[in-house]
């Protein structure tokens with residue numbers, strides 16, 4: 001997997017997530033860099049959530065208008 005140090009931005013590949021950055025030695029600063037497909041999948045999930053929020057908003061509008069009548 002692709003990893004990157006959040007402190008010095010050094011990028012490297014490793015099978016395991018190390019506690020220490022191999023470049024600057026920072027502790028617990030190494031994070032997994034998401035691949036392009038992971039980013040796209042996340043964006044699609046965000047879109048789904050947005051649709052759900054819109055739907056709920058519409059339901060609320062209907063509910064409010066019926067309460068007023």
Ligand SMILES: [Zn+2]
Nearest residue numbers: 005008021024
């Ligand atoms: Zn580093």
